[in-house]
Amino acid sequence: xxxxxxxxxxxxxxxxxxxxxxxxxxxxxxxxxxxxxxxxxxxxxxxxxxxxxxxxxxxxxxxxxxxxxxxxxxxxxxxxxxxxxxxxxxxxxxxxxxxxxxxxxxxxxxxxxxxxxxxxxxxxxxxxxxxxxxxxxxxxxxxxxxxxxxxxxxxxxxxxxxxxxxxxxxxxxxxxxxxxxxxxxxxxxxxxxxxxxxxxxxxxxxxxxxxxxxxxxxxxxxxxxxxxxxxxxxxxxxxxxxxxxxxxxxxxxxxxxxxxxxxxxxxxxxxxxxxxxxxxxxxxxxxxxxxxxxxxxxxxxxxxxxxxxxxxxxxxxxxxxxxxxxxxxxxxxxxxxxxxxxxxxxxxxxxxxxxxxxxxxxxxxxxxxxxxxxxxxxxxxxxxxxxxxxxxxxxxxxxxxx
Amino acid sequence: xxxxxxxxxxxxxxxxxxxxxxxxxxxxxxxxxxxxxxxxxxxxxxxxxxxxxxxxxxxxxxxxxxxxxxxxxxxxxxxxxxxxxxxxxxxxxxxxxxxxxxxxxxxxxxxxxxxxxxxxxxxxxxxxxxxxxxxxxxxxxxxxxxxxxxxxxxxxxxxxxxxxxxxxxxxxxxxxxxxxxxxxxxxxxxxxxxxxxxxxxxxxxxxxxxxxxxxxxxxxxxxx
Ligand SMILES: Nc1ncnc2c1ncn2[C@@H]1O[C@H](COP(=O)(O)OP(=O)(O)OP(=O)(O)O)[C@@H](O)[C@H]1O
Ligand SMILES: [Mg+2]
Numbered sequence: 001x002x003x004x005x006x007x008x009x010x011x012x013x014x015x016x017x018x019x020x021x022x023x024x025x026x027x028x029x030x031x032x033x034x035x036x037x038x039x040x041x042x043x044x045x046x047x048x049x050x051x052x053x054x055x056x057x058x059x060x061x062x063x064x065x066x067x068x069x070x071x072x073x074x075x076x077x078x079x080x081x082x083x084x085x086x087x088x089x090x091x092x093x094x095x096x097x098x099x100x101x102x103x104x105x106x107x108x109x110x111x112x113x114x115x116x117x118x119x120x121x122x123x124x125x126x127x128x129x130x131x132x133x134x135x136x137x138x139x140x141x142x143x144x145x146x147x148x149x150x151x152x153x154x155x156x157x158x159x160x161x162x163x164x165x166x167x168x169x170x171x172x173x174x175x176x177x178x179x180x181x182x183x184x185x186x187x188x189x190x191x192x193x194x195x196x197x198x199x200x201x202x203x204x205x206x207x208x209x210x211x212x213x214x215x216x217x218x219x220x221x222x223x224x225x226x227x228x229x230x231x232x233x234x235x236x237x238x239x240x241x242x243x244x245x246x247x248x249x250x251x252x253x254x255x256x257x258x259x260x261x262x263x264x265x266x267x268x269x270x271x272x273x274x275x276x277x278x279x280x281x282x283x284x285x286x287x288x289x290x291x292x293x294x295x296x297x298x299x300x301x302x303x304x305x306x307x308x309x310x311x312x313x314x315x316x317x318x319x320x321x322x323x324x325x326x327x328x329x330x331x332x333x334x335x336x337x338x339x340x341x342x343x344x345x346x347x348x349x350x351x352x353x354x355x356x357x358x359x360x361x362x363x364x365x366x367x368x369x370x371x372x373x374x375x376x377x378x379x380x381x382x383x384x385x386x387x388x389x390x391x392x393x394x395x396x397x398x399x400x401x402x
Numbered sequence: 403x404x405x406x407x408x409x410x411x412x413x414x415x416x417x418x419x420x421x422x423x424x425x426x427x428x429x430x431x432x433x434x435x436x437x438x439x440x441x442x443x444x445x446x447x448x449x450x451x452x453x454x455x456x457x458x459x460x461x462x463x464x465x466x467x468x469x470x471x472x473x474x475x476x477x478x479x480x481x482x483x484x485x486x487x488x489x490x491x492x493x494x495x496x497x498x499x500x501x502x503x504x505x506x507x508x509x510x511x512x513x514x515x516x517x518x519x520x521x522x523x524x525x526x527x528x529x530x531x532x533x534x535x536x537x538x539x540x541x542x543x544x545x546x547x548x549x550x551x552x553x554x555x556x557x558x559x560x561x562x563x564x565x566x567x568x569x570x571x572x573x574x575x576x577x578x579x580x581x582x583x584x585x586x587x588x589x590x591x592x593x594x595x596x597x598x599x600x601x602x603x604x605x606x607x608x609x610x611x612x613x614x615x616x617x618x619x620x621x622x623x624x625x626x
Contacts, residue, residue: 005511016499311495314456315509315556316484318477395456399495 001321010328020297021333024290028337028379029344031287032371036345038283039367041352042276044359049272051360053265057136059101059232060261061239063225063246067255084250085221088150088210093249094227097241099234103227104131105150105210109217111180113206115167122163123205124180126213134226137202142174142189145209153209157185161193162203180206181216227258235260280367284374290337291378294330298386301326302393309390310398319391326387327380334379338372345371403563403595404430404453409462411448411618422448423459424618430597432563435590437606438599440615446599447568449615453597454487454566455479467563484513488557490567490586494549496541496556502548503528503537506555513560527555531585547578554585558594565589567598571605583608 001009014021065086091105104127111124125131129147132139144158157178164173164187176187185208194202214220229238239258246256302309309322345363353361411423422445430436438446451457452464455471464472471482496505506527510520528534531551541549550570557565567586571579583598583605590596600606614622 001512002514002516005514009511012499012504307495308497311497312508312512313480314454314483314489314495315512316480316560317512318480320477321512396451399491 001317001324006324006328007332009325010332013325013329014332017301020301024294024297024333025337025340027290027293028287028334028375029340031283031290032338032341032375033345033348034283034286034341035280035367035371035374036342036363037348037352039276039280040345040349040361040363042272042279043364043367044352044356044361046269046272046276047360047362048358049268050265053261053268057134057226057228057261059229059235060134061227061229061235061242061258062261063227063242063256063258064223065221065256067257084253084255086225086246086256087220087222088214090246090249091222091225092150093245094225094242096245097238099229099238099241101228101230102130102134103225104128104134105222106131106224106226107210107213107217107219107221108223109213111206111216113163113167114179115176118167120163120166122160124213124216125205125207126210126216127207128210131207131226134228137194138192140190140192142187144189145207146188150210153211155183155185155212156188156209158189158191158207159187160191160201160203160205162201163206164190178206180208183212183216185212232262235262276364280370284371287371287374287378290375291382294333294379295382295386298326298330298383299389302386302390305390306393306398309393310395313393313395314399322391322393323387326383326390330379330383330387331376334376335372338375341371341375342368403432403467404428405463405465406452407463407465409449409452409459409464411445411452411457412460421618423452426462426618426620428613428620428623430595432595433590433593434611435587435596435609436598436611436613437609438597438613438615439601439603439606442601444615445618446615448618450566450568450597450599453564454489455483484509485560486562486564488554488560488562488565490550490553490557490565490570492569492572494541494546494553494573496549496552498541501538501540502533502544502552505541505552506533506559508556509560523559527559530558531555545578546574547581550574550578550582551585554582554589558589563595565594565596567596569599569601571600571602579605 063086065084088105091103094100094103107126109124110121113120113122113124127145128150129145132144140161142158145156146154157180159173159178167178168176173187173190177184178187179185191202191207208216227238227242229235239260242258243254243256247254312322349361349363406426406428409423409426410421413420413422426449438449440446448457452459459472462472463470466482466486471479474482497508500508503524507520507524510523528537531554533548533551533555536544536548541552544552565586570586571582574582579602586596586598587608598605598609606612611625612622613620
């Protein structure tokens with residue numbers, strides 16, 4: 001039997017039993033669509049988290065006071081006495097490491113920001129000129145903080161886009177003055193809109209020089225030091241240097257925690273990938289169910305088409321030809337169902353994408369390959385028994401009854 | 403061309419054994435036209451099925467065109483069936499979803515004959531059996547006589563040397579039955595071997611050689 005004839009024959013069968021064909025296509029389609037859509041959601045969540053971390057900066061190491069025993073878990077769990085503060089001099093000492101490209105110490109507090117009679121409460125960041133490079137942020141207007149000795153400060157500030165529009169409306173802001181507490185700062189720059197990054201919205205902050213923040217909040221202690229390693233490969237070295245430099249400065253106490261962005265990212269990545277695989281796998285079970293449906297329908301078909309199968313054998317069809325006819329039918333059903341499912345899954349993915357534009361929903365490549373493959377494999381597997389039964393049918397018996 | 407020697411066919415139903423054929427020996431020459439008659443249950447269909455390689459005898463030997471086909475494997479039997487034997491059934495056995503033409507084409511499709519050659523043979527067959535106007539009709543749009551003509555055209559499509567018909571007129575009225583017999587007789591005139599099982603004495607009498615079966619044994623074999 002020629003391949004083209006085999007296809008045509010299967011098509012004629014599929015066209016001859018329309019409701020049956022539609023039913024299987026539907027079951028297969030739903031299975032494939034479910035796998036694609038569900039894994040797209042999982043992958044979207046993973047990419048979202050990865051991007052959020054990625055937007056913090058590259059080759060980033062975050063240094064915070066306090067020793068966390070379980071590296072990678074949420075830091076700040078203190079063992080024993082209150083840790084020594086991180087100071088500006090601790091940060092400056094990091095210059096000794098060759099693995100470190102740049103760093104930015106950070107102090108955070110809430111400040112009452114006023115312009116004329118308008119005021120609002122915003123997070124106030126105290127940091128140095130390097131911060132903008134470490135965090136990979138952009139300026140919308142003007143300049144970021146000027147470089148210089150972090151012990152001394154000029155009365156200047158940089159504000160988030162939302163702060164600018166709330167305090168000044170459409171008016172130009174560069175060169176204007178604002179008050180935080182009892183101090184006055186001249187605005188030298190506006191941050192580009194970036195949106196939330198790990199729950200921290202840079203559109204809504206005011207950035208002042210480190211020394212000004214220390215005075216405002218009346219503290220010497222740094223909240224964090226953001227360190228950028230020279231390269232990805234140098235991250236572990238930089239981390240070791242940081243720990244060693246600060247340990248020496250803190251009389252041998254290991255009282256800081258340095259978390260690498262990579263470690264956190266990798267953990268999240270692993271968890272979310274596993275989650276996506278799991279839900280994708282659960283959805284794939286529906287394909288297995290569709291396979292069982294295929295088997296049932298095929299078994300019914302063997303009974304329904306007894307006479308036809310008997311006839312084909314009487315006309316000289318071999319058992320192999322009968323099996324081939326059934327498998328062709330099953331594969332065509334699977335392919336049809338998979339195509340339908342991929343289309344529906346894609347539409348579903350686009351629809352969810354419309355609803356949540358921030359999250360990059362994309363079906364991972366493995367799901368797009370695995371779902372149709374599973375559909376084909378299950379329907380072929382579940383056709384083995386019906387096809388064998390058909391091939392073994394005795395033509396005399398099959399033809400004898402009307 | 404056909405030589406059956408000592409054919410026994412025994413069916414087992416539970417503990418009972420049914421002797422459908424007992425020691426049947428029969429020689430059929432190329433181009434013969436024979437009828438097989440006998441009471442119901444005498445083994446006519448069983449004999450025809452063995453001749454058509456749909457069934458195997460329990461003992462005995464079957465030579466077809468000089469080859470012993472008794473012990474051939476199933477796939478080999480299917481090939482011989484496809485190429486050398488045409489079946490015509492009482493209930494036509496056409497595939498309902500296929501058109502007359504597609505039904506006639508089936509054996510050629512199974513044999514893997516290329517489409518151009520199929521087309522040529524189809525045109526010849528449709529003309530020969532007066533089915534040109536019915537080529538695109540499905541079986542449920544055809545009369546009984548037309549259905550049987552389609553079935554005969556299908557049986558002839560591979561140019562077999564042996565045509566086996568089991569009560570081909572059993573489901574047709576008298577007049578249509580005679581028409582169908584005339585078609586089968588044309589096959590005989592063209593040189594084919596035709597064996598017809600029938601209950602109708604008149605139909606049986608048209609054949610040149612008449613075999614009578616009783617209880618699985620040949621009790622009569624007369625040539626006109
Ligand atoms: N598959 C089978 N299993 C058991 N017994 C069978 C089988 N096929 C035929 N028989 C028996 O073998 C005998 C011959 O049957 P067969 O069908 O050849 O008769 P027949 O001459 O064609 O009868 P009819 O004129 O009614 O068609 C019968 O007794 C029948 O019951
Ligand atoms: Mg019979």
